[in-house]
Amino acid sequence: MGRLVIQGERRLDGEVHIHGAKNSALPILAATLLAQGVCELHNCPALSDVRAAAAILRHLGCRVEQHGTVVTVDATAPCRGDIPDSLMREMRSSIVFLGAIVARTGGAELSFPGGCELGPRPIDLHLAALRQMGVAIHEEGGKLHCTVNGRLVGCPITLAFPSVGATENIVLAAVTAQGITTVYNAAREPEIVDLCEFLTACGARIRGAGESTLVIEGVEALHGCCHRVIPDRIETVTYMGAAAITGGSLLLRDVCPLHLQAVLPLFEEMGCRVSVREQELLVSAPQRLTRVKSVRTLPYPGFPTDAQALLMAMACVAKGTSVFVETIFESRYKHVGELMRLGARVKVEGRVAVVEGVAQLSGAPVECTDLRGGAALVLAGLAAQGTTVLSELHHLERGYEAIIKDLTAAGASLILEE
Ligand code: EPZ
8 A cells, every 4th residue: 555645734524434343343253163154244344454354264164255344254164273374464363263263173273473563462361261271282383283182161261361362262262162161350342242242143152241250151053143243443533533633523423432431531521522322423622632631541441552542643732741551552652753753742651651732743754653553643644734644554454444535525635645
């Protein structure tokens, strides 16, 4: 993909439809491996990560079709248990296939997902849990060689950290295991609830989805189903941020306000008016934002780490000083250097970032450092004086289906240069 040329200082005004959640679609696509039949997923976002997940499913022997936002997966055919390095490298979160492949085929061979822009992405919690359920895992040459003697066995599992991915892998391994699996300190994210609702529609028996204690009673087999993916809460915050940082107003449709309870009060603290009606959210911004006193990222239902960079972009032009504490990932401030190229005043000390708001950013060439860091640079470019040229756009493609079209329709000047 080329470069995105942004002409700043244009107030956004209009409406945007929110797409299906990437971080819900990915584990659900992995879960389709467990169904002896056809699964039809609606509201699936057209993203590079979703295409990567579909490529893995096809490699494993599934028939996968995508028409618009509907993805159909037929996992009836016997499937393989290996994911080649080339496919593993395309998407870090492909580790979520591990639990499903082991449960379906009794074994798995895939490479370590490796780190990413957010720092090392360990999978010790995933592996410890699967070993407890009877998976023999041998790590050699950067690959995981997994085998199960007979059927996976359910058991009580306590997570040292409410890891989203580890919770998902445990659920995928447990739904057809023998007996009951109880997960203590499970992740509570809406994407976990959506995965459990999909699996329940396939015949799984799960209690406590969205709570810290999750109970899965293994069943013999799962059948196909039809499921609609929840809206993407981080895309929602991104578009809210675009309205907020340009002093504009946006009506967002197909949102789930319930998933944003830790975010909406911060927009209001910064001076925005937010009104919610069923699946619609209207955000209107003041001429200039006020600082947000403190943003501490936490596991759900706390403030989401994926929205940290977005709120930071807004804080860069707010009146006053804002403090951020990133408690989830050890290096999730890669976007700070690029924001400073636009004139932002940010000081990072370990997991703390202090942002002194400036009245005006000025456009410059900047690079996306990761998915949400890249989105933060789009927001900053919308507010900056003059022209901002954004490169390394492949990061954006992972999580935004139509950000250029959507923001342009609301009055932004975004030109994609090949
Ligand atoms: C999921 O990543 C999301 N990805 C992330 O979004 C999101 O930021 C994260 O959850 C937190 O909400 C997907 O759902 C595909 P974790 P995940 O396991 O599952 C540590 C995006 O681009 N940890 O909850 O990898 C880990 O290092 C991404 O949309 C271990 O130590 O997140 C991190 O510090 C960015 N050992 C913390 O837990 C483990 O075995 C949170 O990780 C697993 C995790």
